[in-house]
Amino acid sequence: RKNYFYPDLPKAYQISQYDLPLAEGGEIVITGDDGAPKRIRITRLHLEEDAGKLVHSAADGRLEGAERSFVDYNRGGVPLAEIVSEPDMSSPREAREYVQTLRRLVRYLGVSDGDMEKGSLRVDANISLKKVDGATGDLLFWGERSEVKNMNSLRAVERALAYEIERQRILMERGGTPERETRHWNDGAGVTTAMRSKEAANDYRYFPDPDLPPMLVTEAMEERERRALPEMPWKKAERFTEQYGLPAADVEVLVESLPLADYFEACVAAGASPLRASNWVRVEVFRVMNERKLPADAFPVAALSLGRLVAMVDEKKLSTTVAREVFDAMAGGKSLDEALKGAGAAQGGIAxxxxxxxxxxxxxxxxxxxxxxxxxxxxxxxxxxxxxxxxxxxxxxxxxxxxxxxxxxxxxxxxx
CATH class of the missing domain: 1.10.10.410 (Arc Repressor Mutant, subunit A)
Structure with a gap:
């Protein structure tokens, strides 16, 4: 039991794995600020129970200026997976890419929809600055770390960390020392504000929960789950580059979600050339998805139909202009054959x-x-x-x- 008092935790303790987490010692590879691959070490992954959600009465749900705060306990007690990383990230951009890579991974695994706006994926970012001697480069001291909460988008992660770096830098240049505290990111104002002082591990008074029996995870269980894993997004990205000859920018978009990557491959399997299929998915498919706010796995045009349509363009049986008309008709519910007739586009094109x-x-x-x-x-x-x-x-x-x-x-x- 992890003991602390806060309004979102009425029983005053949180059940959390401590000595025996689910996993330890992994890594995620991102592109560093220098353009080279950079390994971000994973300390551990452990289960813990969720707390309630605080909702404040101020504008945009902000804490500042709120006369009242409410607590939504609907998610209280729901198990969540917390992933703790080592301090290997050196910039807000690297932190953003790390979170984006992690979000892509949990979506591929079906662990979560990774929707930061809905709270399915939440980020607590710890940040500290070090002061070095300008002449020798020797480390003078490390500043205390602050933990930033309430970042509900990738952009918010990058903006909040950039602000906090600047805030701590100015404070240290003026002779001050950052405090060990938890801070709240105000996305509208673009600032962080102090919430509470940050507890040390001893403050939580950890002790084993007497109500929970041990859970035995066997090697056979691990092996069964390992065999069921899908192709990882970074492996899929490598394969798309080698197998289909796609540019890196195309690959990054296509592998962002597993349903989208599968949709692209089904188009190619139906006869479309990889590069043209990629263009159609990234432009036309995305256009309809954004207009209707649809996820990739609910897209109305079957990949087989789009693949056949794109193949007709490849074979010069249809112009791109007419193909777009046919595509829009299919997005409206027509079959490929019906859409072709409606657009006046015979498969033979103009003789x-x-x-x-x-x-x-x-x-x-x-x-x-x-x-x-x-x-x-x-x-x-x-x-x-x-x-x-x-x-x-x-x-x-x-x-x-x-x-x-x-x-x-x-x-x-x-x-x-």
């Missing part, structure tokens, strides 16, 4: 002979443009782009842009 006829008509209707091209006044290619645009307008975007350019070059080659 080359018909397209050549349209191009010749457009060129004939613009003799002044043809004359300028003949006289060599189209060094930048603007006139050709102008004609290409007219053709695309005439075909209502159903023609493939590269095919239009190729036939246009051929027609102009005859006339020049």
């Amino acid at each position: 080359s002979e018909a397209l050549e006829g349209i191009i010749r008509a457009v060129v004939a209707q613009n003799p002044d443009v043809l004359d300028e091209i003949r006289s060599g006044k189209d060094g930048s290619g603007k006139k050709r782009k102008f004609l290409t645009g007219l053709v695309m307008k005439e075909t209502r975007g159903q023609a493939d842009g590269k095919q239009v350019q190729a036939i246009l070059d051929s027609v102009l080659g005859e006339l020049l």
Whole structure:
């Protein structure tokens, strides 16, 4: 039992694993500030029971200026996993990436939805500064650490730590000493404020809970869980880079959630080229998800249908413009075949002979443009782009842009 008094803990003690945590000695690899891989050591992972949630009456639920505070005990006693890391992070950016990597991991494992706004993933950040001799670089002293709470987004983690670094730096430069305390992050004001002094381990008066029996975790149990683990996000990122040849920026987005990564791979399995499938998922799929506030596992367009649609674009059976119309129709509930018919997009696209006829008509209707091209006044290619645009307008975007350019070059080659 961990004994302390606070309004969110009415029984005045919290059940927590102490001597025998679930796990000890792991690591998470992030990208350090110098661009190189950096290992963040994990001290331990232990179970403890959650406390209540304090809600304050001031604007935006802030503690400052509140006349009353309320306590929501609905989550009290619910077990949570606390992950303690070593002080290996050197900047707010590294701390943010560490939390983001950890959030991605718990989502892959199905441990939590990792929603910081709802409190599913909470961060308590401990921070301290050291003072060194400017001439020799020798350590003069370590400042006391403060613990910052109430950071409910990745951005808030980075902002709160940046503020706290600056606050402690100014305090130390003025001859002051940071206090060992817990501080509250006010996201609206962009500042931290003192909540209470920070207890030392002895203050908690730890002792074994007499009401709880031992829990035996066998090697067989560990091995069973290890075999059930999914592919880890960093392993998936490596595979996506090697197997599909995707840029690092694409991979980072695609592996952020397991359902999204699976959706992308299903599109590729349905016939879409990896790079084009990645572009469609990151742009069009994300657009609809954001508009409707949908998670990836509730996206209305089946990956098989999107993969077939993107394959048609790859094979030049559809232009990108028409494919987007078809995609929007599928997002509205239509099947791929229904959406293709509704957009007037036959899978064969516009025949080359018909397209050549349209191009010749457009060129004939613009003799002044043809004359300028003949006289060599189209060094930048603007006139050709102008004609290409007219053709695309005439075909209502159903023609493939590269095919239009190729036939246009051929027609102009005859006339020049």
